[in-house]
Amino acid sequence: MSSIKYLSLLFIPLTISQITYTAKAAFAVEPVSQFNEKEILEKRTSFANSFANIVLAVISDNKKSYEARKENLAQAFSKSVDIDWIAKFVIGRTWNKANTEQRERYTELYRKFLTKTYVENFAENPEKRINGIKVLDVDNSDTTPSDFTVSTQMHLASRDTMNVNYLVRENEGKYKVLDIAIENVSLITTHRSEFTALAANKGIDGVIEKLTDLVNQNPSITLSMK
Numbered sequence: 001m002s003s004i005k006y007l008s009l010l011f012i013p014l015t016i017s018q019i020t021y022t023a024k025a026a027f028a029v030e031p032v033s034q035f036n037e038k039e040i041l042e043k044r045t046s047f048a049n050s051f052a053n054i055v056l057a058v059i060s061d062n063k064k065s066y067e068a069r070k071e072n073l074a075q076a077f078s079k080s081v082d083i084d085w086i087a088k089f090v091i092g093r094t095w096n097k098a099n100t101e102q103r104e105r106y107t108e109l110y111r112k113f114l115t116k117t118y119v120e121n122f123a124e125n126p127e128k129r130i131n132g133i134k135v136l137d138v139d140n141s142d143t144t145p146s147d148f149t150v151s152t153q154m155h156l157a158s159r160d161t162m163n164v165n166y167l168v169r170e171n172e173g174k175y176k177v178l179d180i181a182i183e184n185v186s187l188i189t190t191h192r193s194e195f196t197a198l199a200a201n202k203g204i205d206g207v208i209e210k211l212t213d214l215v216n217q218n219p220s221i222t223l224s225m226k
Contacts, residue, residue, distance in 0.1 A: 109211035
């Protein structure tokens, strides 16, 4: 299975009203210094469980049409994932060599590509529907105190399971996903390897050209919302 197909299972975003967590929200995390380690873990575990529950609610909302859910999830994806940070990270040093116009064009295309891959083109395979998501662990041992990793297990209609981890950064009471990994395959590591290699051969303009082609294609995705 190609990396793009495989990575499509990594993340299902939240609805717009559910993904913005502020310091006043029910599942928000206050600045790290205000809580001891136990309290931080409790807050983040609560967030992780709520995250999983909301995911299931979104993809099982049969009151909305498939097109409506797809559009809703596409908008939500950009709110819950720090796509601009990921775009800059995966291009490596080429980012510093690009001019403002190239950076803006590249970021715009990468945002469309990532959103399209994860949201807009889910294959209609009923066996790949998610029936359940179990939070296995919330790990606060990341090097950066504001970062934490959530380990989950997805249960599919085919009775298969998929281990999915995501790296989250808390900043002023808000959460942003920085990386998603399925069976230890990291989105940002895979994309960085692919995009930096392409940039080394063809420069930023070559990356932009490739992303334009990908955005205009319909990649095969192995997850269904229907």
